[in-house]
Amino acid sequence: MTPSKQGALSRHNVPAPHADEAGPRAGERVTPTWLPDAWLARGFLRAMGSPAIRIVLANEQTVSTADAPPVATVRLTDRSTLFRLLYHPELEFGEAYVDGRIEVDGDLAKFLETVYQAPAHPLAERLLRRARRPRPNSLSGSRDNIHHHYDLGNDFYRLWLDERMLYTCAYFPTPDASLEDAQVAKMEHVCRKADLRPGDRVVEAGCGWGALALHMARHHGAQVRAFNISHEQVVYAREQAQREGLQAQVEFIEDDYRNISGEYDVFMSVGMLEHVGKEHYRELGGIIDRCLPAHGRGLIHTIGRSRPARLNAWIEKHIFPGAYPPTLREMMDIFEPYNLSVLDVENLRLHYAKTAAHWLARFQQSEDRVRQMCDERFVRAWRLYLAGTTAAFTASSLQLFQVAFARAHHNDMPWTRAHLYQESR
Amino acid sequence: MTPSKQGALSRHNVPAPHADEAGPRAGERVTPTWLPDAWLARGFLRAMGSPAIRIVLANEQTVSTADAPPVATVRLTDRSTLFRLLYHPELEFGEAYVDGRIEVDGDLAKFLETVYQAPAHPLAERLLRRARRPRPNSLSGSRDNIHHHYDLGNDFYRLWLDERMLYTCAYFPTPDASLEDAQVAKMEHVCRKADLRPGDRVVEAGCGWGALALHMARHHGAQVRAFNISHEQVVYAREQAQREGLQAQVEFIEDDYRNISGEYDVFMSVGMLEHVGKEHYRELGGIIDRCLPAHGRGLIHTIGRSRPARLNAWIEKHIFPGAYPPTLREMMDIFEPYNLSVLDVENLRLHYAKTAAHWLARFQQSEDRVRQMCDERFVRAWRLYLAGTTAAFTASSLQLFQVAFARAHHNDMPWTRAHLYQESR
Numbered sequence A, B: 001m002t003p004s005k006q007g008a009l010s011r012h013n014v015p016a017p018h019a020d021e022a023g024p025r026a027g028e029r030v031t032p033t034w035l036p037d038a039w040l041a042r043g044f045l046r047a048m049g050s051p052a053i054r055i056v057l058a059n060e061q062t063v064s065t066a067d068a069p070p071v072a073t074v075r076l077t078d079r080s081t082l083f084r085l086l087y088h089p090e091l092e093f094g095e096a097y098v099d100g101r102i103e104v105d106g107d108l109a110k111f112l113e114t115v116y117q118a119p120a121h122p123l124a125e126r127l128l129r130r131a132r133r134p135r136p137n138s139l140s141g142s143r144d145n146i147h148h149h150y151d152l153g154n155d156f157y158r159l160w161l162d163e164r165m166l167y168t169c170a171y172f173p174t175p176d177a178s179l180e181d182a183q184v185a186k187m188e189h190v191c192r193k194a195d196l197r198p199g200d201r202v203v204e205a206g207c208g209w210g211a212l213a214l215h216m217a218r219h220h221g222a223q224v225r226a227f228n229i230s231h232e233q234v235v236y237a238r239e240q241a242q243r244e245g246l247q248a249q250v251e252f253i254e255d256d257y258r259n260i261s262g263e264y265d266v267f268m269s270v271g272m273l274e275h276v277g278k279e280h281y282r283e284l285g286g287i288i289d290r291c292l293p294a295h296g297r298g299l300i301h302t303i304g305r306s307r308p309a310r311l312n313a314w315i316e317k318h319i320f321p322g323a324y325p326p327t328l329r330e331m332m333d334i335f336e337p338y339n340l341s342v343l344d345v346e347n348l349r350l351h352y353a354k355t356a357a358h359w360l361a362r363f364q365q366s367e368d369r370v371r372q373m374c375d376e377r378f379v380r381a382w383r384l385y386l387a388g389t390t391a392a393f394t395a396s397s398l399q400l401f402q403v404a405f406a407r408a409h410h411n412d413m414p415w416t417r418a419h420l421y422q423e424s425r
Helices: A003-010 A037-047 A079-087 A089-099 A108-117 A122-128 A139-150 A154-158 A179-193 A211-220 A231-243 A278-291 A313-319 A328-338 A349-365 A367-373 A376-394 B003-010 B037-047 B079-087 B089-099 B108-117 B122-128 B139-150 B154-158 B179-193 B211-220 B231-243 B278-291 B313-319 B328-338 B349-365 B367-373 B376-394
Strands: A053-056 A072-076 A102-105 A201-205 A223-228 A250-254 A266-270 A297-304 A341-347 A399-406 B053-056 B072-076 B102-105 B201-205 B223-228 B250-254 B266-270 B297-304 B341-347 B399-406
Touching: A037 A053, A037 A079, A053 A108, A072 A079, A072 A108, A079 A089, A089 A102, A089 A313, A089 A376, A108 A376, A154 A231, A154 A367, A179 A211, A179 A297, A179 A349, A179 A399, A201 A211, A201 A278, A211 A223, A211 A231, A211 A250, A211 A266, A223 A231, A231 A250, A278 A328, A297 A328, A313 A376, A328 A341, A328 A399, A328 B328, A349 A367, A349 A376, A349 A399, A367 A376, B037 B053, B037 B079, B053 B108, B072 B079, B072 B108, B079 B089, B089 B102, B089 B313, B089 B376, B108 B376, B154 B231, B154 B367, B179 B211, B179 B297, B179 B349, B179 B399, B201 B211, B201 B278, B211 B223, B211 B231, B211 B250, B211 B266, B223 B231, B231 B250, B278 B328, B297 B328, B313 B376, B328 B341, B328 B399, B349 B367, B349 B376, B349 B399, B367 B376
Parallel strands: A053 A072, A201 A223, A201 A266, A223 A250, A266 A297, B053 B072, B201 B223, B201 B266, B223 B250, B266 B297
Antiparallel strands: A072 A102, A297 A399, A341 A399, A341 B341, B072 B102, B297 B399, B341 B399
């Protein structure tokens, strides 16, 4: 990894840990020492719905409010971390974990899943899980937001993604399929859902490292224009197209989806809507409306929610600035104003839980390498993010929607969805 | 058919035709005779988007604004019908067709499809296709609304429905499947989507003549409580359960869905939501929330829209009082407030077009019989309704949504949807 890549990695503006972990700390000076910490921690756990976890406080007191045996133990290394957690648990848990002020004994993903699934008090849920105001997704804001995450360096992502570098939910035909096979199956699944035909002109909004664009060209004879504002990804994708001799069929364009022009038979977007921001959905629908002819159709694949909520505050701050997972209701701002007909919605949240579990396992196998590339704080941040993703999809606090749609009067569509499940076409 | 059934049929409060079709009429006395009728008719056709149809006016003038050859010719028998059409086309077309003041030469469904698909001027669309205020769906209002349509007499529906009396969109595994097979396939499709298992307790909200309840019991070993406020349908369904020896497994309850109590593994509702009214969706969600345990799941099958609009004014007045086809966005009022996770949405609008085409063909073969049971006006009203249904689904002004959902934390679900497409289980 080059120094510039190192720079990109450390752009994760996680605050530096306190200089001396053992000595007295600035935060502790104002800590009210008369407060019974165990009493506070118990109240905190109850407000969180008494998940089956155990907290060990800095004074070695152990607290749990669950009847079930704990799935994991959380160790707080200092008093101030407890008080910070009370103030803003979602954000401060992440900060403290990255700092090393919190350690989790046990399976990190399982621990987070248990916390997510606990029936938190509604008031506590609102107060405690409050989110940050997302960073704006203006043209320049989007560029900054995407650069923050996706330009971390291809070498880094290669350590734990599949060989084709797909960084979106895979589709596992069977639970024991490999991640490699499941990513190919996902590409095939979305192509079939969009009823891709040889010669189709496809526009892809947000194309990652280009694997889907190349798949559509190679396996479905499509003519693809793929948009992405991540410079590193576009460079990689172009190289890949050259390597595979597909440069005449696939054009990678380093530009914002808002600048899409031309007419296409199919609009395809896998894993971009999370970065669009709901205030831009109607505008996105207008772009789709502008570029689809009377027989046009499309597919949007996105992380979503069953009820509206901002992204986890720590993830929004450090991992995905500006991101927002929509509900199906919110997504309808894309389709309704333009009378686009929604044909098929599939929720693949357990497939994302499995995808993220694969990523986490591969990441953990590569932690030494990541530590060399970067530092311990970065390793802890990404471990927490990947474990949290696994947990959030398992616990249903996140969903994964694939929404296939078409122009209202497009009647030349497959009669049923059976073709999605045939071995090959 | 007994006299009381005849009474039910003539409750369709279509106004009686004018006493003397040939002589002067009340409506005509105020008709401004100086208006150039052909000029008005041309303006009307242009505002409707110049569909490929021809109008022959009462004075024998022929009007068309389309470039394409007309798919059908509309004959107006008197001047006032033209003016009434201009005032409220959606409602007055139906009134005039039933009165015999309008005749359509050509395929009625194809004619309506052409009109629906024409790109009407947006302003014209709002002014001309304006809807009536739907009849309320209070407990007593719902009973009146449902009685109006579903208690017309089983003998009448038997003439043109399939042998099991399913009066909802069928599912055609292949386009040439018979209506009988397609209705069985639909029942199996929704059972699989709801992941029905032997011993499951199922509540069905709106059960028609009981075919699905009996199917769930016989083929999936379910224990079913089925609710319906149509007296004639419940009586028929109970007799059917007796005949099939399923009375221990299936209980038919003549009551409103709002009075559902108890706990069930599966909530099933096929073709009832249209009659619920969108102001009651949150309440319906509350009922689902109340009756589903942690592993609970369900399915709602309903006519819908791609963008919000009231039901066709004539249909709302004479065929389905109180009915409203929701958009997916509007349907989310059922799920979002209760954190129910939407798993699968399938749009089967072309299957409804085909279902309605089957019904129309059977109805037209039985018109003499219906005429004997009732009168010509009733025949014309139902012909128009069934042709209009075929046309509306073909032209995408109506959609058919099957929405499968589950409790948020229900993870024990089929891994993919492939099992929906296996020959048998």
